[in-house]
Amino acid sequence: MLAYVIRRVAQSVLVLFVVGLVAFSMFRFVGDPVDNMLGQERTQADIERLRETLGLDQPFPVQYWRFLEQAAQGNFGLSYRQGRPVAEILMERLPATLELAFVSGLLALVGGIALGIFTAIRRRGLAANAIMTLSLVGVSLPTFLIGILLIYLFSVELGWLPSFGRGEVTGLGGWWTTGFLTQSGLKALILPAITLGLYQMTLIMRLVRTEMLEVLRTDYIRFARARGLRDRAINFHHALKNTLVPVITITGLQLGSIIAFAIITETVFQWPGVGLLFINAIQFVDIPVMAAYLMLISVMFVGINLIVDLLYFAIDPRLRVDRTAGRGT
Amino acid sequence: MTEAGSATPPAPRPPGRLRRAWHSDFLWSFRRAPVAMVSFLVVAVLVLAALLAPLVAPHDPFDPATLNLMNGFTPPGEPNAFTGESFWLGTDDQGRDVFSTILYGMRISLFVGFSAVLLAMVLGVLLGLLAGYLGGWTETIIMRVADVQLTFPAILVAMLIFGIAKGITPPEYRDQMAIWVLILAIGLSDWVQFARVVRGATLVEKNKEYVQAARLVGRSPFAIMTRHILPNVLNPVLVIATISLALAIIAEATLSFLGVGAPPTKPSLGTLIRIGQEFMFSGEWWILFFPALTLLALALSINLLGDWLRDALNPRLR
Amino acid sequence: MTTPVLSVRDLVVEIPTRKGLLRPVDRVSFDIAAGEILGVVGESGAGKSMTGNAVIGLLDPPARIAQGEVLLSGQPIQNIGREALRRLRGKRMGMIFQDPLTSLNPLLTVGEQLTETILEHLPVGNAEARRRAIAALEEVGIPAAAARIDSYPHEFSGGMRQRVVIALALCAEPELVIADEPTTALDVSVQAQIVALLKRLCRERGVAVMLVTHDMGVIAEAADRVAVMYAGRLAEIGPVREVLTAARHPYTAGLMASTPLAGHGRRRLRQIPGAMPRLGALPQGCAFHPRCDRAEARCRQDPTPRVEDCGGRAACWFPLSAPADRQEAGA
Numbered sequence: 001m002l003a004y005v006i007r008r009v010a011q012s013v014l015v016l017f018v019v020g021l022v023a024f025s026m027f028r029f030v031g032d033p034v035d036n037m038l039g040q041e042r043t044q045a046d047i048e049r050l051r052e053t054l055g056l057d058q059p060f061p062v063q064y065w066r067f068l069e070q071a072a073q074g075n076f077g078l079s080y081r082q083g084r085p086v087a088e089i090l091m092e093r094l095p096a097t098l099e100l101a102f103v104s105g106l107l108a109l110v111g112g113i114a115l116g117i118f119t120a121i122r123r124r125g126l127a128a129n130a131i132m133t134l135s136l137v138g139v140s141l142p143t144f145l146i147g148i149l150l151i152y153l154f155s156v157e158l159g160w161l162p163s164f165g166r167g168e169v170t171g172l173g174g175w176w177t178t179g180f181l182t183q184s185g186l187k188a189l190i191l192p193a194i195t196l197g198l199y200q201m202t203l204i205m206r207l208v209r210t211e212m213l214e215v216l217r218t219d220y221i222r223f224a225r226a227r228g229l230r231d232r233a234i235n236f237h238h239a240l241k242n243t244l245v246p247v248i249t250i251t252g253l254q255l256g257s258i259i260a261f262a263i264i265t266e267t268v269f270q271w272p273g274v275g276l277l278f279i280n281a282i283q284f285v286d287i288p289v290m291a292a293y294l295m296l297i298s299v300m301f302v303g304i305n306l307i308v309d310l311l312y313f314a315i316d317p318r319l320r321v322d323r324t325a326g327r328g329t
Numbered sequence: 330m331t332e333a334g335s336a337t338p339p340a341p342r343p344p345g346r347l348r349r350a351w352h353s354d355f356l357w358s359f360r361r362a363p364v365a366m367v368s369f370l371v372v373a374v375l376v377l378a379a380l381l382a383p384l385v386a387p388h389d390p391f392d393p394a395t396l397n398l399m400n401g402f403t404p405p406g407e408p409n410a411f412t413g414e415s416f417w418l419g420t421d422d423q424g425r426d427v428f429s430t431i432l433y434g435m436r437i438s439l440f441v442g443f444s445a446v447l448l449a450m451v452l453g454v455l456l457g458l459l460a461g462y463l464g465g466w467t468e469t470i471i472m473r474v475a476d477v478q479l480t481f482p483a484i485l486v487a488m489l490i491f492g493i494a495k496g497i498t499p500p501e502y503r504d505q506m507a508i509w510v511l512i513l514a515i516g517l518s519d520w521v522q523f524a525r526v527v528r529g530a531t532l533v534e535k536n537k538e539y540v541q542a543a544r545l546v547g548r549s550p551f552a553i554m555t556r557h558i559l560p561n562v563l564n565p566v567l568v569i570a571t572i573s574l575a576l577a578i579i580a581e582a583t584l585s586f587l588g589v590g591a592p593p594t595k596p597s598l599g600t601l602i603r604i605g606q607e608f609m610f611s612g613e614w615w616i617l618f619f620p621a622l623t624l625l626a627l628a629l630s631i632n633l634l635g636d637w638l639r640d641a642l643n644p645r646l647r
Numbered sequence: 648m649t650t651p652v653l654s655v656r657d658l659v660v661e662i663p664t665r666k667g668l669l670r671p672v673d674r675v676s677f678d679i680a681a682g683e684i685l686g687v688v689g690e691s692g693a694g695k696s697m698t699g700n701a702v703i704g705l706l707d708p709p710a711r712i713a714q715g716e717v718l719l720s721g722q723p724i725q726n727i728g729r730e731a732l733r734r735l736r737g738k739r740m741g742m743i744f745q746d747p748l749t750s751l752n753p754l755l756t757v758g759e760q761l762t763e764t765i766l767e768h769l770p771v772g773n774a775e776a777r778r779r780a781i782a783a784l785e786e787v788g789i790p791a792a793a794a795r796i797d798s799y800p801h802e803f804s805g806g807m808r809q810r811v812v813i814a815l816a817l818c819a820e821p822e823l824v825i826a827d828e829p830t831t832a833l834d835v836s837v838q839a840q841i842v843a844l845l846k847r848l849c850r851e852r853g854v855a856v857m858l859v860t861h862d863m864g865v866i867a868e869a870a871d872r873v874a875v876m877y878a879g880r881l882a883e884i885g886p887v888r889e890v891l892t893a894a895r896h897p898y899t900a901g902l903m904a905s906t907p908l909a910g911h912g913r914r915r916l917r918q919i920p921g922a923m924p925r926l927g928a929l930p931q932g933c934a935f936h937p938r939c940d941r942a943e944a945r946c947r948q949d950p951t952p953r954v955e956d957c958g959g960r961a962a963c964w965f966p967l968s969a970p971a972d973r974q975e976a977g978a
Binding site for chain 1: 474481492587609617
């Protein structure tokens, strides 16, 4: 088991290094690194000091290492567009994205699992078939189109919900800003959360349904029926546990993509998160922001994947057996 | 034994290829699924309209000479207050006929989609062949890069590539190059699945006798890979390509909508929607509505068709 | 005569298919008394498992019981409804499947699966249920049961797993157990142990057992009576010694002649020509007649007879009657 954990961690570190390399290359070779770090207003002394720190005359690997050092300390230079330290801007906007991702992830998970179980248990019903058809639509439509349609319906036509922005936010603990505590904040959260979560929810729903139908056909479920256990015990005690194990892995891996798809949702709703920041950075070729976002995202992705893998390991007792012995007893 | 001179009736000719295709399992299941047929029809109509755009479109929306700013904001079907011209689906803020922009926009969407998948396919197949056949460090490096790239969603990779390419291009050329950069970005974000499949298939074929024979005879590795192995690993590639096409078209729409794709000077459906969003609240709903509707129909049909295709070609479900 | 625990009367199972109505079980009748083991033997596809599934009410739709009766201790159960049937399962009738590895939920401990079954059917509390679970494991011969009760299925060997399965089937104290190929997935050395275990437990508790298998050796070892099935029909039924040594139905005789049995010395194994017909392609008349060297005109015309119509032993118009006939068949 330890071997497995070590291997996974090593893999993750490798990915981070490669991504770091890409970010570094962007920084160094696209545009001028001095501009990237120091912005427009700088003195000759600043430039000299920077050359020292970044080792701009040193061989490539040394520069790379120095870059990573700086990144680890949170120094990503100054944004071209805003002239402020990138780290500061990122931190400012991170809570918005995280709150959005959290709410939509929750929606997707709860809704997806509930609907998945429902459509598996009641496979022949009218409701189940209707839901499955709608889910096909949910999977086919691009996220931004769903967002636009929702805005059209709920903001333009009905006027119930806001179509852009985050509403009023309250500061928490010095750094975080939250929209949960105000009515306008909560209202503003609804449409973006649905937009972001819909795709995930349909995916999870179809996955849970397929898995559960598979599980309900297994021998051990048959045996459980032969022992006279109630439907409820069979569906929820036996089948569910076995269904959720593969679902968790795939869902966990999807969490990462929520953060990426947030870019789209944030653009549609002008939601002030790091996704919108990234898109604007691309449009204005703001290299430091792009590089910083890249590194931030990869740390998140790699971290999430690692946690999910280890979680899976903990949940499925079969995997805990030492891989060299008793394989498939 | 027949005696010399006795005539045996000639064997009936086997049915022609077209007939056989019509009666094949594949087309039979197609004819049975109304959803697939309708989707196919919709896709066919849209693609045809796009291809024939120069002939079908009443106006060329990108020829500045034919544009009249006074035509701007004309509602669909009604004659313009100033010039008296009427347009089926109305005009946008620049006076461009929405119907024409949609037709030309689809052209760009389809062009980018096809080219991107082509690029991904060529690159993926090539790298897959190399990795599978040569093994060793080549394989390790290619597959590790693939793994790293797979950690991230394809659309993110595409955005990144677009951003970097944009950064390297001098500002004057950016609009012009945008379409090509877009193709590059989407193509590069998609090669991995082709490479993986081809590598797997190559590994299998590598050990077969016909490859050993070719090697003994002294054929160069390149010849073996292209002439012998390649034809045999193409089957799954085509299936993936079809499904990738749907995803590529949608990816292009998304990127264009976000502003990191087709520029307003050569807009695709996604760009049109982006432009239309600005006018959603001020009452000129048609600038958004019709492009959105078209994209909806296209996306839905392609996906339904792709879904059906996947089921039909899946040997396990038969 | 006391009421038999299980009484099957003219049971018919039908499956509607696109090609027509199939009858995997056709007018089968038999009884099993308390403490008795009835072996049900036949080739793959003969309908033995389907009969077992029908009795316990676990037929997969669209298969269904079309005619006939199933009586559990005199009470008809073939159409009492899902919920009533569920309450009987486990409590009054149990079933054991072929593959112990797939019969147990891999994510639940053995103890959880046992206590859950006990709690469902017996009026006891958690502590008592756990105690009984440990006792059940000990009964089937699991060493250090108190420690192993919290282990997962994959931590047991194949033979141990099947013992757990038996414990599970018996823990709510049913009167009838249907064992569907319980030894087929096990090593030969373990098979004998499991068979012996089943025999002992059932004798001790007076449980009626329907032992479905294609393995003659298991039948010879464990069964009191044996029923031979062919193409969904009952071909012969009788005490195991008699059927195995002096078969009356030509099919059974052919089966015996083609099975190596200890004590019969060296002899050529004979094959029955042809193969068992598929359900959709049954011949006219007796289902076995195309392969039978005793077939007469009646066998080609009249439908397959039932055991009851021919004297209660073999479903044949012209059964083999004396040991002399067995000589002819090439013993």
